[in-house]
Amino acid sequence: MWATPSYSLIILLICLTKVVEIRAQCERPLGGENMVLTDESGKNTFPEGSSLTFRCSTGYQPDQSGGSRSITCTGQQWSKLGLQCKKKSCGSPGALTHGRYLTPDGILFGAITTAECDEGYLLVGPKTRSCLDNGWDQRAAVCEAVKCLPPPTIQNGNFDPSKDSYDYNEAVTYSCTGDYTLIGKETITCLADGTFQQPLPQCLVIRCDGPRIDNAVRIEGKAPPYKYKDIVRYRCNDGYRMIGLAFLTCEVNEWNPSPPVCTAEIGEGGKTDHSRNIGIGIGVGILVALIAGIGVCYAKKRTGWGKVPTRNEGGA
Template sequence: MFGSELAVCQANGEWSTNEPTCSDTCFVFTIAILCSRPDQVVNGGYTLTTSTTIRVGTRVVYHCDNGYSAVGERVTQCNSDGEWSSIPPTCQDINECQDDIDNCDEFAECTNTEGSFTCECNVGFTGSGESCTVIECPHPRRPFNGFIFPVVAPQDKWVSNDYVIYSCRDGFSLSGPENATCQPDGAWTNGNRPPTCSDINECEEQPCDPNASCRNRIGSYTCTCNEGYSGTGSTCTEILCPALNNPASGSVTITSRNVQGVANYECNTGYRLDGPQVITCFSNGRWSSTPPACVDENECITGAQCDIHATCSNTIGSYTCQCHQDYTGTGEVCTSMFKLYI
């Protein structure tokens, strides 16, 4: 045989040498070079350009599953030495969260997993993670006779960490927590049960004047000056009627110038009262009547002690009796002069 005993089929479809020549009887043996089946890759696979014998020049294309990317050569071919041109690539997990290729909502947290990722709504939000909506608390209730601040939600809705402060009207005291916070689950820390505003009994603090009486009212109180006093109730002054002078030709005795005090008038002998004998001090600070006067009494009319045979003559504060003609005596007693000579 003249020529090479071995010929190899090359990638271009040509044999590596010409056919040898034989003298007399000669046999030509052709040996095909084959590559072994390519190795599988974890989390991926490959496709061959042939589905039968893997000959020189056969190509393998590797691919990775969703969520993975290939590291290394994705394409290799069978060489003439029966070996593959490169080792298989590896399929590594893609961090969709880090590479910002996730589809999570802006109010969700992305968590990378092997070959995928998860989306979970942030605290205070609800939804699939790909779509999240804020969790709202109901409008806070106002305590009876009280207030809440702020009255309107800061963001037009009550959401997580929003809070309200409770207060009461003047005259009431707060019983219970002074504030409440909207929780992430949409419930208030107090269950939307506001505190109570209880009436304050201001009279226990004795806010009125010592000479006044206090009356408690719902959310307030009133002070009223006691009898004999006047003022706002917060301050009271004693009511006194004006001082009284003795009347001419008489006298006055005053028990008190306070309310219900009395003044008792008397006149000297020969005089009588013109007006009431007793006047009373009223709560308006005035006497019940103008003071009386002592005026001359006409005893000749009211009962002078003159004899029947005498003439009574009234004088200022007194009177005189003068016996009639032909009568003699003091006037209070008169004797006929004719009897004296009998």
């Protein structure tokens, strides 16, 4: 008759034990920032007394505090984790001869550095490098002196000096052959990007016919034909006035500025104004007459004006 109660007691004790076991568990810990569990198991709960160890995530390392990396499950709670993780430093990316590495993001894990060369040098190698878990990636770049290949030749012209390569800022000068004229910049230099300045000059035959300006005369400059940059000057004939500029320069097959125009001066009533010439003629005539009159008076004064007859002379 006592068998049944004993069996029930055993069952009760077993259940109580299970309840205690269930209650004496710890959930999977989260740990601190930038760290992970070394235990890669997929368990979500851990029994009383379990110990787990953390490590820093990729790109991070323990700080100098020396805190414990392990925790223990006690009374359904994990012990305090002492591990603290900080970003790894990649250190200086190194010196770059004739250049430098720029580190605006710093030199810690995840930062990116950019290589920059001095003017006159070209970067050979990767322009950027990243700070990874094991240091800076890729190899260091180098800065090499700029070299320019010979510039293009131009038709009916050549350049000097002629070399296999040219240093940064080195110049060449173009010239034309025969009767060709150089149009453009005659000297170009090797630029920092390893190319010569553009655009290139041209060699052209430049001729300008004599400008046709009615009622005008050339007063400066040679007779046609004219070459590039030859200059002439014109003046309008009397009775005409110039509209435009008197000086003309032979440019690329045309005169600059355009030839002026000599137009007849118009007086009142819409007729050609000759009054200036007439006025000048009258003025000159008056001046001549005045001078002649002065001369006569002077001569009379020297020889006398003639005697006035008296009563006793010539008669009574």
